[in-house]
Amino acid sequence: MNNDPKSSKFKELLDKLQQESWQLELLITGFAIFGLINLIEPIQAALNESKALQSYGRFFYPIIITACYILIINLVIHVILRGLWIGAIGLRYVSNDIDYDELNYSKRFTNYLKKKVGSFDGYIARLENYCSILFAVTFLTLFYLISFFLVFFLLMIAANFFIESGFFSKFVGVTIFGFFSIFFLFLCIIVFIDFITLGYLKKKEWSSFLYMPIYKVFSIITLSFLYRPLVYNLLDNKFGRRIAFLLLPLYMSILYISTLDNVRSNYLSINSHSSVNYSNNNNYLDLLEKNEFVKNVAIPTKIVNKPYITVFIPFKKETEDIILQNNKKLVPEKDERGLNNRFFKSFSKKKGYSQKRDSIYSKYLATFNNTYNIAIDTIKFSSDFIINKTNKQLGFESIVSLKDIQEGKHLISIKRKVLNSETQKEEIERVAEIPFWYYKSN
CATH class of the missing domain: 1.10.287 (Helix Hairpins)
Structure with missing residues (x-):
């Protein structure tokens, strides 16, 4: 042919x-x-x-x-x-x-x-x-x-x-990235103007002279030459x-x-967070839909008939930030969070790594248990969280005894200690409040 x-x-x-x-x-x-x-x-x-x-x-x-x-x-x-x-x-x-x-x-x-x-x-x-x-x-x-x-x-x-x-140091890295972002986004805006005007910058001699280098660079970045x-x-x-x-x-x-939505009430909303007056399904593991994950805190079920209740808090980046704020000794020399190559990292592990990791886990959990507090109604419980994986999520799990809790409706509250960035004073922050009903099984 x-x-x-x-x-x-x-x-x-x-x-x-x-x-x-x-x-x-x-x-x-x-x-x-x-x-x-x-x-x-x-x-x-x-x-x-x-x-x-x-x-x-x-x-x-x-x-x-x-x-x-x-x-x-x-x-x-x-x-x-x-x-x-x-x-x-x-x-x-x-x-x-x-x-x-x-x-x-x-x-x-x-x-x-x-x-x-x-x-x-x-x-x-x-x-x-x-x-x-x-x-x-x-x-x-x-x-x-x-x-x-x-x-x-x-x-x-x-x-x-x-x-x-x-x-780079944190300050230098943020500064360089800030200038780079401003310059790069400025170039993006120029390319976008040419795009929405169907090539206006290519029609004038003076603008085409200035725009040509930008055009060539973005042709490679965006693969638009294809x-x-x-x-x-x-x-x-x-x-x-x-x-x-x-x-x-x-x-x-x-x-x-x-994005239009039919608002049926001035006060009621299906997206409300759990509280003494509202229960959100995301806070109950047995009510999670397929491919749904816990956002802040979850308990197994809304109606509890066992003498204990499990509390699960999923791990998030801000969780570790708070722990490092509350225990400066845990701050690593190099923050390894982010993209890492597991293949090369496996060769860099030194002898005694497992024992050192277990020791750090103990200190890490001790700080977490000191940071997060559990209460049912007005009764406070000592936190005893361990690291666990629930619903495909890495997090912290603790079991709270209901031995002295009466039957009926109750509210489990999870709070944590945070450091105010402005005043540098410790404050108590509410993480979640989840209603549940406790009835002893016969």
Whole structure:
């Protein structure tokens, strides 16, 4: 096969594929919609898990979910328009073009309809153009989201290098990253202005001279050199520019509509935190939905019939920050939190590492138990937490005796000691209040 784009045979092949591409469009669209709809649930589950474990995935999965929804919206619109196009083709086979004389309308309406509606063949041609362009724009939108992700990812790498890597002091790292972020975001705004104006900065000699280096750098950062032929081929078409202008308002409208909520009460809300007057299902392990994780504190069940109750507090980064504030002896020489290579780290472990780790665990837990306090109603209990993994979450677990607790409704409270950053004084902060009912089993 001759793939020379200048040869007549290759152009004839492209023209033939162009005329018959609608069949492939429908086939790919059907499979894509089915796959994307089934992909959202596992991605949402991964997002919930990454939020609970505070992994870096919590920044990336929302972008993937957004991409899925945008692709689904575009592809559904494409299927509707392509279905309308097929219907118009079938109707044309029966009744040919529109016969305005047969309608017997007044001259005023006949002239108006001929001008605004036009011929039926013109209508079919417009549908064909919209379908073909929208199909290309759908996947172009996906590439744009990937580019946005890469820009965001570069900022995260820079933050990890300047602040978390340990190559710089905290103050120096934050300062360098601050200046880098301002400069980089300024360049991003320039590229975004050129994007939303459909290449305005490329049209003037003075602006194109200044914009060219930025354009080349961001071509590599965003990998846009891979799909730029699609962009320029779209923008040199009137229909393409029209759709490009319409898509952003369409997405914003859909986003606005999706965030609308019917408020049924001025006082009651299903998103309230657990308290003496409200019980949130997230605070009860047996009421957690599939792929749902504990946010702050959880007990096994709302109705307790055992002589004890288990309290689980999931581990979070701020938990360790508070522990290090309350016990300066635990502050490590080098903060190893963040991205680390387990392969190389395994070789750096020295002899006696296990014994040293157990000793640190004991001090760590002692500080945690001194920081976090448990009370049922007005009765305070001594904290005796151990490290445990519950519901795929690493955290702290303690068992509280209910031997002296009467039957009925009770409120378990978890509080912790924190250091006020402004006054440098110790304060008591409420972590959670969870209602439960205790009835002895017969």
